[in-house]
Amino acid sequence: MQEFTSFIGQSKPKLPFPWPGSLTLAQLNPIPQKYRPSRKLRLRNKAKLEVADQEDVTRLQTSFNVLESLEALRRRRWRLSDLQHVVVFVLIIFSLSILPSAPLVKTGALVVLASLLLMPITQQFFLPSLPIWTYLLYFFSSRFIAPEYRPHIWVKVLPALENVLYGANLSNILSAHNHPILDILAWLPYGIAHFALPLICSILLFLFAAPGTTPVFARAFGYMCMLGVTIQLIFPCTPPWYEKAYGLEPAHYGMEGSPAGLARLDELFGVDMYTTSFTTAPVPFGAFPSLHAGNAVLEALFMQYCFPRFRTFFIMYVAWIWWATMYLNHHYAIDLVGGSLIAAGAYYVSRASWLPRPQVDKSTRWEYEYVEYGDRPKMTDEEYGYGYASGYGLGVLENWRNSDEWTLGSSSSLDSLSRGDTVCGSSTGGTPGILSPITPDEEFRHAVMALTPQGDMWDGDRLSRESELSEVVILR
Numbered sequence: 115m116q117e118f119t120s121f122i123g124q125s126k127p128k129l130p131f132p133w134p135g136s137l138t139l140a141q142l143n144p145i146p147q148k149y150r151p152s153r154k155l156r157l158r159n160k161a162k163l164e165v166a167d168q169e170d171v172t173r174l175q176t177s178f179n180v181l182e183s184l185e186a187l188r189r190r191r192w193r194l195s196d197l198q199h200v201v202v203f204v205l206i207i208f209s210l211s212i213l214p215s216a217p218l219v220k221t222g223a224l225v226v227l228a229s230l231l232l233m234p235i236t237q238q239f240f241l242p243s244l245p246i247w248t249y250l251l252y253f254f255s256s257r258f259i260a261p262e263y264r265p266h267i268w269v270k271v272l273p274a275l276e277n278v279l280y281g282a283n284l285s286n287i288l289s290a291h292n293h294p295i296l297d298i299l300a301w302l303p304y305g306i307a308h309f310a311l312p313l314i315c316s317i318l319l320f321l322f323a324a325p326g327t328t329p330v331f332a333r334a335f336g337y338m339c340m341l342g343v344t345i346q347l348i349f350p351c352t353p354p355w356y357e358k359a360y361g362l363e364p365a366h367y368g369m370e371g372s373p374a375g376l377a378r379l380d381e382l383f384g385v386d387m388y389t390t391s392f393t394t395a396p397v398p399f400g401a402f403p404s405l406h407a408g409n410a411v412l413e414a415l416f417m418q419y420c421f422p423r424f425r426t427f428f429i430m431y432v433a434w435i436w437w438a439t440m441y442l443n444h445h446y447a448i449d450l451v452g453g454s455l456i457a458a459g460a461y462y463v464s465r466a467s468w469l470p471r472p473q474v475d476k477s478t479r480w481e482y483e484y485v486e487y488g489d490r491p492k493m494t495d496e497e498y499g500y501g502y503a504s505g506y507g508l509g510v511l512e513n514w515r516n517s518d519e520w521t522l523g524s525s526s527s528l529d530s531l532s533r534g535d536t537v538c539g540s541s542t543g544g545t546p547g548i549l550s551p552i553t554p555d556e557e558f559r560h561a562v563m564a565l566t567p568q569g570d571m572w573d574g575d576r577l578s579r580e581s582e583l584s585e586v587v588i589l590r
Contacts, residue, residue, distance in 0.1 A: 171325045171485045175234035183232045195467075198337070202248050205340065209248075209255040242329030245336020246312075253343050257396035261367040267399050268351045269362055272446045284447045285354040285440040289375060294382060300438035301379050303431065305388065308406055315413050323420040324470035325479045326487070331416050331464075338408055338460040342453065346400030353401035355443045371398030375442030403452030404445040410435045411457035419465070420472055465489060 355374035414428035
């Protein structure tokens with residue numbers, strides 16, 4: 115320990131003979147340029163910090179001035195991802211065009227929608243949720259598509275796939291034995307939670323997750339449902355209740371839907387909650403993919419990402435609604451797999467580019483000072499420092515993201531890291547991959563001061579600011 119502290123207190127080694135400018139060994143033996151941290155990485159992290167210092171990420175818009183939105187729209191730099199708005203606009207126009215003629219109502223709806231999207235105070239809520247409203251309009255207006263424009267209804271495809279993949283019809287097996295208690299247990303997730311949970315999840319994500327999480331969830335939810343309805347319209351398939359009622363006889367448009375197992379709930383409670391609504395369903399032959407399964411999986415993925423402690427509970431809910439859909443005879447198992455895959459795709463695409471990364475020391479959205487979006491960028495070996503380690507025989511930098519040991523380079527590499535790119539290990543009370551507000555300079559100073567005997571003076575600022583990349587201190 116004494117040798118280590120004396121090493122820290124020593125000045126930089128110098129040549130024993132005079133040299134122009136009193137050059138140090140670090141200056142005489144510079145690190146090759148290809149092993150130095152990327153300038154692009156430093157500029158990117160500097161820009162993130164500047165944005166975080168200038169903006170309050172928790173601030174909500176309170177203005178009703180439409181001109182502010184128009185000015186922001188004029189100055190906006192359009193990206194390829196903005197094509198999503200074209201898709202939404204096309205679906206809105208298509209849905210309104212197939213609805214019964216009502217020019218005044220349609221015009222009024224468009225005026226109200228434009229007003230909500232242009233006023234900043236309402237835009238912040240209605241623009242991210244616009245895909246959901248578009249999905250609802252698209253779904254309910256699809257009943258007015260003329261039969262001559264609709265494709266063939268597939269009756270045998272799903273039962274055949276069910277037997278090929280699983281060896282039996284799981285829906286028929288699970289629904290073979292009915293009981294009022296089982297009916298209620300299936301009704302709770304399928305007939306209640308399915309409609310209420312999207313709103314509940316949005317509120318929880320808004321209050322307790324990182325700012326910007328709810329808009330990403332709303333867009334992913336809306337686009338997943340729009341894709342699901344489109345597949346149901348292009349590839350219509352009969353659900354299990356049709357096989358029980360009509361066998362494998364060909365289906366045709368104009369046939370009524372069926373509440374299947376939910377009809378027993380109407381009889382049990384003596385009300386008409388589902389019989390009429392499912393009999394007149396806009397898409398009675400939309401078995402594949404199952405949006406009940408898709409919604410549950412998407413909600414579970416977003417919630418476990420923001421609240422990982424309750425991951426087991428979210429998984430149990432998905433299994434619960436999977437059982438309910440088959441017990442009530444509304445979907446085959448293959449439908450659940452299809453809906454879940456679409457939901458997983460929507461989640462991982464959103465997470466890769468737009469989903470804010472949570473911080474373990476934050477409990478509510480108002481505690482966030484900065485937010486970073488998407489997965490952590492993949493750095494090159496030079497940016498991580500692997501090239502420097504391998505070039506000089508120091509393999510200690512490998513797997514540093516999952517290590518609790520300290521392996522620190524010079525201040526030039528530390529300064530190139532922003533608060534958002536710091537990976538917190540167990541030494542700071544965090545978990546790998548989650549952001550930490552503690553900067554590397556502070557961690558480095560605390561670690562060295564802890565190893566330095568009391569009373570010894572250590573000029574941390576000088577060491578961290580003046581040392582070059584070739585000066586590496588390894589604390590073990």
